[in-house]
Amino acid sequence: MSENQKTIEFTITTSRDQLVDKTIEEIKKHTYLDPLFDAAFKALLSDEEALVNFLNGVFHLKESNKIESVVIKNSEINVIFPAVKSFRLDIRATTSNGIHINVEMQKAKPDYFVDRVLLQHSAFMLQSKYEWDQLNFGNLPTNLTKEQRATREIHRYEVPPTYAIWICDFPISEQKNFRGDWAVRSKEGLTLSDKMMYILYDLTKFNKTFEKIVTAEDRWLYLLKHAGKAEKLPNFNDSVIAKAIHRILVNRASEKLIKDQANDMVWTEEELDRWALLEVRAEQKAIAKGHKQGLEQGLIQGLEQGRVEMALDMLSNNEPIEKIVKYSHLPESKILELKASLSGYATK
Structure with missing residues (x-):
């Protein structure tokens, strides 16, 4: 892997329990x-x-x-x-x-x-x-x-x-x-x-x-x-x-119900398979683009494009930001930028 390719990797160390806890915090902000x-x-x-x-x-x-x-x-x-x-x-x-x-x-x-x-x-x-x-x-x-x-x-x-x-x-x-x-x-x-x-x-x-x-x-x-x-x-x-x-009602729900909800929103085995599929497809697109544009530069652009598409797909399903960061390997700032662009489009 080249140095340029390494720069687009984004390492996430957040555990599942941490994501569940953050999701619980988000749930409690809603009615x-x-x-x-x-x-x-x-x-x-x-x-x-x-x-x-x-x-x-x-x-x-x-x-x-x-x-x-x-x-x-x-x-x-x-x-x-x-x-x-x-x-x-x-x-x-x-x-x-x-x-x-x-x-x-x-x-x-x-x-x-x-x-x-x-x-x-x-x-x-x-x-x-x-x-x-x-x-x-x-x-x-x-x-x-x-x-x-x-x-x-x-x-x-x-x-x-x-x-x-x-x-x-x-x-x-x-x-x-x-x-x-x-x-x-x-x-x-x-x-x-x-x-x-x-x-x-x-x-x-x-x-x-x-x-x-x-x-x-x-x-x-x-x-x-x-x-x-x-x-x-x-x-x-x-x-x-x-x-x-x-x-x-969130303020009437038991802690167990809220935690069950958070677990549903973070990921299940089926979702893990789905996000893996999206990531594999992103990589395949990158390889295809690499053959067209010159292997190294095409791989970088194609992989980035695939990850953006994956993030947009997850945003459209109202997935938590931390979860999107973990699976798309994009930085949080990029996810928020994509989210803002979707919101702007929806209001037009």
Whole structure:
């Protein structure tokens, strides 16, 4: 490595614990916890009353067929999952009318996002099928009657309705509007089964102002999008929403909840993989540019450009400054300069 290349390296000695502590300090400067991160998202919605209110809004249910109650279940999935991490859903529940629900908050877009939705839903459906079978046939005696065997055979491959709701804080290129309703359909548009439904929300396309908020669906999406930066949130004269907002007030949150939130905001194993991928891509761009412009100078410029792109990506996801410095290897002054340029662009 040349001397010029060495000058663009930026060594960070900040430990994870230090980053968590700094993030806690930043969190305490805000009015609300940001529900775009898991801990606050679950505090906001992993409550039976709030979840019923939210789901009735999502499904646009009228008074006569509204969901009356839900049972919130363990978020772990006991299925062998092909990933290098433990597998948990954000919120898993069963409604009073027998629908199995998975609600996910996704802050950053992974490669193969749609594949992830399908893969996760497959595991969720298998877990739901197992629990449904246990409920209906788990207590049958060993010496089954002819009628019991016949009933079990009829329902052997029956699956309960499984609906997945993904709330995404990134552009979903596959859909034009903030909401997309997806299902398994034929080329002619015929639905193969109405027992599987995917509802994808793109918060970057949800731009309704407070004055335009009408439905329960609008209210929850408005809260999810704006809570992290708001000084005061509207409760829309809804006691359930008022209680939910109260649960994410920073000055009311427990130290454990705040620390969990900070841990979510610093990094997870999945995020470590993502930032490593961004760094590898930055290096690859540098090498490609080096071949075009003369290897040494091109490598320096290309690596710098890749790191800037990585920092901009992280800034757009509201990552803490210390975290961006650590992964982009850019000095804090450069990160702040990029942040200021983004803010200036947003106001134009």
